[in-house]
Amino acid sequence: MMWLLLGLIALVVAFAPLPAQFVAPQARTFQVDARQFAYSPSELKVNPGDTVTIQLVSTDVVHGLYLDGYDISVQADPGQTATLTFIADKPGSFRFRCNVTCGAMHPFMIGKLTVGTNDWLYRSVGLAVLAAAGSVAYFAFHSHHENTQHATPNT
Numbered sequence: 001m002m003w004l005l006l007g008l009i010a011l012v013v014a015f016a017p018l019p020a021q022f023v024a025p026q027a028r029t030f031q032v033d034a035r036q037f038a039y040s041p042s043e044l045k046v047n048p049g050d051t052v053t054i055q056l057v058s059t060d061v062v063h064g065l066y067l068d069g070y071d072i073s074v075q076a077d078p079g080q081t082a083t084l085t086f087i088a089d090k091p092g093s094f095r096f097r098c099n100v101t102c103g104a105m106h107p108f109m110i111g112k113l114t115v116g117t118n119d120w121l122y123r124s125v126g127l128a129v130l131a132a133a134g135s136v137a138y139f140a141f142h143s144h145h146e147n148t149q150h151a152t153p154n155t
């Protein structure tokens, strides 16, 4: 009975929709400064369905921004701003990188776009707590059972 209950709770923790998933898509604009050899900011977070606008500003030489997974890119000339707009319809973490050879450390000019809430993290924490509770319950039950067995011959 207890296992059934724990199992049900585990299912709820793992699969129940969280309110965060019902957040309406919105338009988000990020200004990303590009310089040798970094983006600032280098981590962007949006919700699935958001309309994302990245204003890429090159502060020194020509830089680009290519977004993995979405296969889209933009290039900004020195001192100029280039705009990239897309709908974040694919959840997950995607790397973006400079796609214009801008110098020695160019391959390290990368950033990350995260599409989606981090609810998997809370879910895995929830499952870990449940697993701990489950093993405590198991050992409690097991030791009680053994005590009963040992007690039997004496009666």
Ligand SMILES: [Cu+2]
Binding pocket: 063, 064, 098, 099, 100, 101, 102, 103, 106, 107, 109
């Ligand atoms: Cu580059």
